[in-house]
Amino acid sequence: MTEIRTAAVIGLGLIGGSLARDLAARGVRVLGWDRDARTLRAAVDAGIVDELRAGELPDLAVVAVPVLAVPDVLRRFLPALAAARLVTDAGSTKRTGIAAAEALGIGGRFVGSHPLAGDHRSGWDASRSGLFAGAHVYLSPTSTSSDEARGIVRWLWEAVGARTEWMDAGAHDRLLAWTSHLPQAVSSALAIALARAEVPREALGPGGRDVTRLAGSSPEMWAHVAADNADHLAAALRMAESELRELRLRVEEGDPGRLREWFALARGGGAA
């Protein structure tokens, strides 16, 4: 690995901010940017980043912004990426960033990243060192990602303690619709239903709090993910709707045996 001395982190929220902290702690000079001037100021004042200014040419760049903004941000910062041997993003969907990188002619230096890290909190104030320790990171290459870019992106995430897995962007977006986006949707739908019924959150037991915790996540980020992964997410939502309806029909029917079968399916997580 040729040495990485400077890294740009564009977007200093939970993911970008935490990555900046860990890279800075490893002695990498981090050049930061955020559309919110107060966030950028906070990151500079904390001694974590220097402001990414025109003329700086970082060795790698991470775009950690809501996924629908990735194409615009790549376009806008293209001059600053001239010397970068790796450009990556950190979005929860992978097809859009890859298509944008290829359209901008930087497909060879681009690899998509998706760290499964963080929680329902968001923003620079929620960022912290060690966020990626033990986390799983999906890596999705473009059709032309160079060996060097592939090597650097692995180094990047392993340097902050994560483990990486390569997955084609299409397969990633389909899988994550189920493993991440659908759980988020279900948790959020429950939270809204409780609010409409005027049920105070404090009345929830420990189980109910587990199920609604995700609903506190960033609306901005999830709006982007849901719009960007609409095809796969709509299919997953239909399946969840169908299972809730099936349960309701069995509840209205009132036969404990049929209800037991349904709850047993849920416990087993298998066999129709």
Add this chain to the structure above:
Amino acid sequence: MTEIRTAAVIGLGLIGGSLARDLAARGVRVLGWDRDARTLRAAVDAGIVDELRAGELPDLAVVAVPVLAVPDVLRRFLPALAAARLVTDAGSTKRTGIAAAEALGIGGRFVGSHPLAGDHRSGWDASRSGLFAGAHVYLSPTSTSSDEARGIVRWLWEAVGARTEWMDAGAHDRLLAWTSHLPQAVSSALAIALARAEVPREALGPGGRDVTRLAGSSPEMWAHVAADNADHLAAALRMAESELRELRLRVEEGDPGRLREWFALARGGGAA
């Protein structure tokens, strides 16, 4: 409080078993029974209970069985309850147990209990001391519960570290449909949807694991709860279905602004 020397615990699963352990540790003689002979044997062998045999007349009795079985169990054990100054249950719904106690003529000595404790595990093997420390327990009186029975039931739960709240059975069953039964249903529907899509549980991130954790709960117990609270639960399920459908329509529409509104409602947990 007149001294409680012997307590019957009928049903030695997670709730009954844990209560038996805590009462035994306080020096109360616990008379146990379970329909599963191996469970009863395990509890006797562990030195926690003596078998509840004909002729024993405990000072109080706790019926900790799936809620639809409460009426039959009360009827079957009525002779053993002749001297009990308190009879209570531990079910997740309260109307059925109270109606049964009143029909059997023991309404004056009966108070319904619902401890919000435990997790997705179930059975004697999952029972443990300290389960109720800090837990919330709803107490629902019959129309004739005596002051003595009310006093003893509070003593019982506070003795094992719980805090108690009085709530009319009808209000309890409506509230819990939302705060407990609906979260269980939503978690279970998600688990079944993931299984149908052949998504391995290991692929879930931390958030997805939170949302599906409850789905591992006892199918027997939840079948009883869902059947017993069908009226309130069906209404809650309709609301959750409606919110999931609303999200799907917005996903299909693809407008990030409209999606952001929806996720913001979920985060705020308020305001339509």
